[in-house]
Amino acid sequence: MGEQGPDGSNKKRKTDERVAPVTPAAPVAKTARQTAKTAAKKIAAKKTAVKGTTARGTAAKKTAAKETAKPPANESRTALVRRARRINRELAEVYPYAHPELDFDNPFQLLVATVLSAQTTDLRVNQTTPALFSKYPTPEDLAAANPEEVEEILRPCGFFRAKTRSVIGLSKALTEDFGGQVPGRLEDLVKLPGVGRKTAFVVLGNAFGRPGITVDTHFQRLVRRWQWTAETDPDKIEAAVGALFPKSDWTELSHHVIWHGRRICHARKPACGACPIAPLCPAYGEGETDPEKAAKLLKYEKGGFPGQRLKPPQAYLDAGGKPAPPLGAG
Template identity: 80%
Template sequence: MAESKVRKAAPPKAKPAAKPRKPETRLAMVRRARRINRELAELYPYAHPELDFENPFQLLVATVLSAQTTDLRVNQTTPALFAKYPTPEDMAAANPEELEEIIRPTGFFRNKAKSLIGLSIALRDEFGGEVPGRLADLVTLPGVGRKTANVVLGNAFGVPGITVDTHFGRLARRFGWTTEEDPVKVEAVVGEIFPKSEWTMLSHRVVFHGRRICHSQRPACGACPIAPLCPSYGEGETDPEKAGKLLKYELGGQPGQRLKPPGNFPGEAAARADAAAHQGKVADMAVGQ
């Protein structure tokens, strides 16, 4: 019996290899980075520190408490804390167990209480009860690293500083500004890209964007106005409608994290107007696709 002839299918034609992108030059990266900063300034004209504070000591304490928790949780905790311990002298003399109980909601309360009492003692004994306005002095305080020091310097003393928290580090890498993981190295690299006068506000804008749009999990790429400038576009949801549902805080129609915003904060009306403008940009992006 003759064997049936089986016709072999022709192998599929290989797709032409995509042309590799040319490596971005240093100059091009710097220009793109600074444009991202300008775009973020338009998106978040009201960017600000999201911890409630009325003086440098309160900001220092709140920033120490903010580790491994949300600013909102800290803002819910600090009113009772500062009512009981309004000054470094008061906190230096605190009963550790009583202090721990007040700050318990922020997590890691035993270590944080130890740091707060330690830094308060140092402020009392070494700095006359005042928070120093120099980085070299601040980082000598228990529980205070460069990130916390830069927060205090930039927002309580007007000294430019880059605050590299988890949001800032994540976005700096996604934006292609650096590949560094170490916060100190990220700070140094990014500091060379932007003028010193921009450092503090850049920090606020990038952190705002990380909390509202460019999340750690499921970034809302399809709702991001700076998507055309981002080499990491596509890591998250690209459909504008689906991405719009991922937006947080005022961009998602919810309040931010401050319970007592400063007097010069534009307020809810400005946030609503900005959110509406953002939604308009998202709609334009959807039409253009």
């Protein structure tokens, strides 16, 4: 996704920019899947060894990030980087207008909406926030709110008491420490109650146009399926994946991965037979491979698939029913 407008709104800037094609990555061999576990164990062992050292500073962090992103034994780091970037380009073609699916008009609204989105859907948050922001349009208003009245509004989002405490608490902090403005720096954002790195990067990337990787549950699942990293800790995943891409790609990449996780590569039943990046995915076959059955697993929003150019599932398979070359290959 492109940078947001100066008003911080989430109206997406249309772009037809295309990245120059690279040599298509070779289909991921079955052996890659077989050796993944071994590679992951080796990485874990190396990381344990590294833990005990006294390495400090930026150089050490960069080395650690490369280490955690180490590819399967039969895939060089160069090949991993190339495959990862190719997946991102393919997803950019499928989801050209991927954007944060929370509605917001300014950084404050995005910050609050992101905090509310924990353990619930963006749709539910979008149904709830209009009433909240209509009654409490500024941090000062929400900081001075009666908690019981806020709880009533937030009840549909689940965990409404904790979320009420969070949004009132962060509004007080914004009012008292930041002059009623959402700060545009990571180190300030993570000091706000209920705001972690994930929330901070959502706000930085989409309300301030500053690159950030959003490691939510979809992102974690997909990058492990793609063997971009074997890490499980969100901060380490962020570092490992960030090392595979230029910083300028981070925000867009996050949207592409999350959109793909929500629509096709689901947690329990990924629709592999309808997946446009199947030829690049080591986990192809983890879900339904039959095109007709896979098509039924796709998650469509009401009124279609906004911002998505998804072809019929058969378009991604060759005559023998195997994954065809990805979009734009050749």
